[in-house]
């Protein structure tokens with residue numbers, strides 16, 4: 001059996017692959033291993049989960065989502081995907097503050113890479129973690145809570161702080177959302193009025209194939225009770241039917257639009273759990289930069305669009321609130337995220353990345369750890385201000401470098 005990531009661009013060739021069914025078994029496996037990485041749901045495009053040692057799946061650990069209604073938290077085991085957690089929270093009258101574009105990913109894997117949704121007021125998903133249960137290199141299980149020393153370095157940690165067996169997530173009261181999609185927003189309007197447009201609803205995304213002066217779609221997810229939005233908006237028109245983020249893909253794969261109210265977990269993701277999210281034959285890249293730079297960065301990207309558009313299926317622009325998590329791409333700043341879904345062909349994607357990274361050079365862009373990028377080691381290092389603290393933490397908890405792999409070593413100084 002060939003083991004690959006979801007996209008198929010990373011082939012895992014570990015010395016050993018194990019699917020653990022009990023936490024005690026994970027402890028024994030970790031203690032005995034030379035090198036260990038956990039594979040979540042495998043939705044990263046970078047080789048962040050790869051190892052030549054033990055590759056461990058925790059998908060067969062008993063699945064539990066323990067909701068504490070009084071504390072407004074949920075403790076979820078490492079086998080949980082958002083699709084398991086979200087309905088349980090909703091049934092208890094609670095909600096997460098946000099979701100990524102798809103419910104298929106594991107909560108632990110999404111937290112480890114700083115996965116995010118959109119909304120200028122919404123932090124990345126890992127910022128909702130208030131407790132973390134981790135197995136260290138000696139097999140010992142420890143628990144960290146928000147506020148503990150090292151906590152802010154242990155959540156977005158790409159697996160380097162230990163094997164996460166469970167996470168506690170904070171929740172808010174459940175809420176309803178309505179999605180309204182607009183066609184043909186002029187790029188010039190987005191550049192000129194970026195923060196107003198992107199801040200105009202709870203979660204806003206702009207999609208474009210970068211083939212002309214308009215964005216294909218402006219996707220607004222608003223609180224259900226907020227007023228009906230206008231038919232026209234900054235030169236865009238409300239769509240006359242449902243849309244899929246990738247033009248030409250079946251719209252039934254996307255969550256319900258046209259202003260129909262529904263619970264947060266059936267509206268905040270773009271893709272429904274029952275269907276393949278996005279397209280499947282694709283690679284993805286994402287750069288995260290300060291929101292103040294958004295207009296200038298979009299103009300700089302637009303200036304080179306002919307160099308990358310042939311490799312592009314769709315680009316998505318989102319905003320995210322800043323956080324305190326040391327390795328989070330949104331650390332310390334309100335962020336604009338420029339995302340690119342590419343064709344599944346590195347010979348086309350590599351020059352596209354070079355053009356984009358050249359255009360974004362002056363914008364302090366941080367790469368998404370779970371997606372493909374070409375930014376060199378020294379530049380990546382200079383863009384994460386708490387990298388030194390993170391490396392110190394990893395040296396303390398894992399002095400022999402049992403949890404490091406080639407990908408993490410290529411950006412971080414690790415034992």
Ligand SMILES: Cc1cc2nc3c(=O)[nH]c(=O)nc-3n(C[C@H](O)[C@H](O)[C@H](O)COP(=O)(O)OP(=O)(O)OC[C@H]3O[C@@H](n4cnc5c(N)ncnc54)[C@H](O)[C@@H]3O)c2cc1C
Nearest residue numbers: 040041042043044100101106109110112115116159164370
């Ligand atoms: C179609 C598609 C849509 C996407 N949409 C978004 C989006 O909207 N926003 C966004 O930010 N990203 C998005 N991504 C990227 C995705 O969210 C991240 O790559 C995320 O890490 C995937 O989680 P996973 O469980 O698949 O992690 P994996 O890829 O399996 O692993 C990622 C990292 O987490 C570590 N890890 C996983 N579980 C554990 C554990 N229990 N203990 C310790 N370490 C662990 C792994 O070792 C690895 O380092 C998308 C990806 C796809 C394929």
